Amino acid sequence: MNDCIFCAIIKGDIPSRKIYEDTELLAFHDVNPQAPVHFLVIPKKHIRNIMELESGDSALLGRLLFKAQELAAALGCADRGARFVINCKSDGGQTVDHLHLHTLGGKPLGWPPG
Ligand code: 5GP
Ligand code: ZN
Numbered sequence: 542m543n544d545c546i547f548c549a550i551i552k553g554d555i556p557s558r559k560i561y562e563d564t565e566l567l568a569f570h571d572v573n574p575q576a577p578v579h580f581l582v583i584p585k586k587h588i589r590n591i592m593e594l595e596s597g598d599s600a601l602l603g604r605l606l607f608k609a610q611e612l613a614a615a616l617g618c619a620d621r622g623a624r625f626v627i628n629c630k631s632d633g634g635q636t637v638d639h640l641h642l643h644t645l646g647g648k649p650l651g652w653p654p655g
Pocket of ligand 2: 545546547548549586587588638639
């Protein structure tokens with residue numbers, strides 16, 4: 542996807558504050574944090590959103606969730622927890638069309654969302 546911001550981050554064409562990287566996943570701090578801890582974990586495979594997941598992606602998504610858990614704990618969220626969010630399409634508030642899991646923590650968060 543030529544015009545995908547997150548694919549550009551994966552390629553290194555757009556700088557980011559990386560937290561973790563392997564052959565399948567990348568984690569980096571959100572550029573506009575909404576909590577003291579706010580990072581994104583993305584698959585390197587360009588999947589547009591959660592509606593476009595395929596059965597063959599299940600292991601990848603499982604790894605992504607566990608990586609978010611591990612990084613959240615490493616960033617101090619193990620005891621008090623965090624929020625793990627995947628926005629999808631317009632009603633879900635998705636603004637970047639490359640699947641990403643938000644992890645927000647470090648303060649109590651309100652619920653429900655507006
Ligand atoms: P969405 O609304 O699609 O669920 O979330 C997209 C997130 O990506 C937003 O929280 C936004 O701040 C973040 N974001 C957008 N562009 C960039 C960027 O270039 N670098 C980083 N690190 N985060 C970005
Ligand atoms: Zn992409």
